Amino acid sequence: MADPAHRLKTSIAILGCGDVGSTLAYTLILNPICSEVILVDPKTELLNAQVRDLSDATYRGNTGTKVRAGTHKDAGQADLVVITAGAKQKAGESRLSLLSRNLHILSSIFASMSPINPHTILLLVANPVDILTYFARKLSGLPESQVIGTGTSLDSARLRGILADKADVAPNSIDAYVLGEHGDSQFVAWSSITIGTTPLHLALPNTLTPEFKSSISTHTRGAAAAIIAAKGCTAYGIGNIAASICQYILFDQRTVRPVSFYQPELGCCLSMPAVIGRKGIIRAMPVELDDTEKRELESCARGLRAIIEGATKELNADKELERALEAEG
Numbered sequence: 001m002a003d004p005a006h007r008l009k010t011s012i013a014i015l016g017c018g019d020v021g022s023t024l025a026y027t028l029i030l031n032p033i034c035s036e037v038i039l040v041d042p043k044t045e046l047l048n049a050q051v052r053d054l055s056d057a058t059y060r061g062n063t064g065t066k067v068r069a070g071t072h073k074d075a076g077q078a079d080l081v082v083i084t085a086g087a088k089q090k091a092g093e094s095r096l097s098l099l100s101r102n103l104h105i106l107s108s109i110f111a112s113m114s115p116i117n118p119h120t121i122l123l124l125v126a127n128p129v130d131i132l133t134y135f136a137r138k139l140s141g142l143p144e145s146q147v148i149g150t151g152t153s154l155d156s157a158r159l160r161g162i163l164a165d166k167a168d169v170a171p172n173s174i175d176a177y178v179l180g181e182h183g184d185s186q187f188v189a190w191s192s193i194t195i196g197t198t199p200l201h202l203a204l205p206n207t208l209t210p211e212f213k214s215s216i217s218t219h220t221r222g223a224a225a226a227i228i229a230a231k232g233c234t235a236y237g238i239g240n241i242a243a244s245i246c247q248y249i250l251f252d253q254r255t256v257r258p259v260s261f262y263q264p265e266l267g268c269c270l271s272m273p274a275v276i277g278r279k280g281i282i283r284a285m286p287v288e289l290d291d292t293e294k295r296e297l298e299s300c301a302r303g304l305r306a307i308i309e310g311a312t313k314e315l316n317a318d319k320e321l322e323r324a325l326e327a328e329g
């Protein structure tokens with residue numbers, strides 16, 4: 001029987017304690033929402049150093065959250081598993097170029113976490129996040145509502161930031177979503193943006209020219225690449241966004257955000273607005289798109305499906321090879 005004290009603890013496991021994983025852990029310590037953060041990383045020296053450094057941030061006494069190193073098996077029993085494990089883009093590299101490496105890491109992670117707690121919620125951060133979310137769902141065997149990717153939540157926060165500057169209002173007065181892929185085929189759902197309850201075209205009259213829209217979406221799409229070119233990674237924005245999603249889940253907050261999850265009618269995972277709570281995706285929130293946005297969504301899904309098809313072949317070929325090697329020897 002499980003130790004009852006264990007069941008009273010709330011734990012978040014973070015796989016990968018590089019720039020993103022450690023920043024997320026730090027954010028979870030400063031804004032405590034769980035009793036324990038479990039860090040897992042095959043680089044044991046780095047892992048132990050991160051645990052010691054992060055633990056030092058807990059001794060001032062303003063947090064109840066403890067940090068410890070764990071194994072993939074431990075992680076598989078956590079309430080929430082955040083996957084930041086994997087290669088990151090170098091300057092000038094696309095997120096999709098990481099696919100082969102990160103898909104293999106993902107597949108090995110699920111092999112070592114098994115058997116996974118059937119109530120765990122998985123939050124994918126590693127890139128290409130929409131494709132990895134799709135495969136995490138397959139590899140984990142968890143219900144699709146329990147597998148979420150951070151998707152365009154970070155892009156949407158950036159959009160909110162730049163529109164808040166233009167309109168001279170607080171960012172949290174803006175409801176604006178980037179939808180689709182967390183990548184080049186993402187699109188801004190311009191037709192549904194509001195400031196308070198005011199549609200954007202009324203809040204910013206005479207501003208929404210094609211040039212304005214194009215410069216904003218170019219900024220949002222390219223923001224990560226510009227930061228990576230200068231400092232080698234992005235960590236604070238995504239650390240904060242991932243920590244917020246953890247909170248929506250553990251506090252059953254029912255917050256609406258664009259996140260990546262399985263879209264049965266599109267055959268892939270991509271970002272659309274959803275209600276997020278203790279069971280993961282509580283429900284999709286319908287969004288009204290205009291004809292251009294509908295075409296952008298279709299084209300984005302087509303691209304993601306083609307990548308999924310290629311990656312499925314690669315995974316199957318790997319399995320064939322493993323079977324052949326086992327049979328030989």
Ligand SMILES: NC(=O)c1ccc[n+]([C@@H]2O[C@H](COP(=O)([O-])OP(=O)(O)OC[C@H]3O[C@@H](n4cnc5c(N)ncnc54)[C@H](O)[C@@H]3O)[C@@H](O)[C@H]2O)c1
Pocket residue numbers: 015016017018019020021040041042043046084085086087088089098102105108109124125126127128129150151154182233234235238
């Ligand atoms: N979704 C987003 O919006 C977003 C934003 C920023 C970064 N990212 C992605 O997050 C990922 C991590 O970025 P980073 O800057 O932290 O990279 P990083 O290289 O600093 O850290 C990655 C860590 O993963 C570890 N790792 C590798 N295999 C592992 C395994 N099997 N189990 C556990 N850990 C393992 C590595 O040892 C490394 O420490 C990248 O794929 C990056 O592209 C996503």
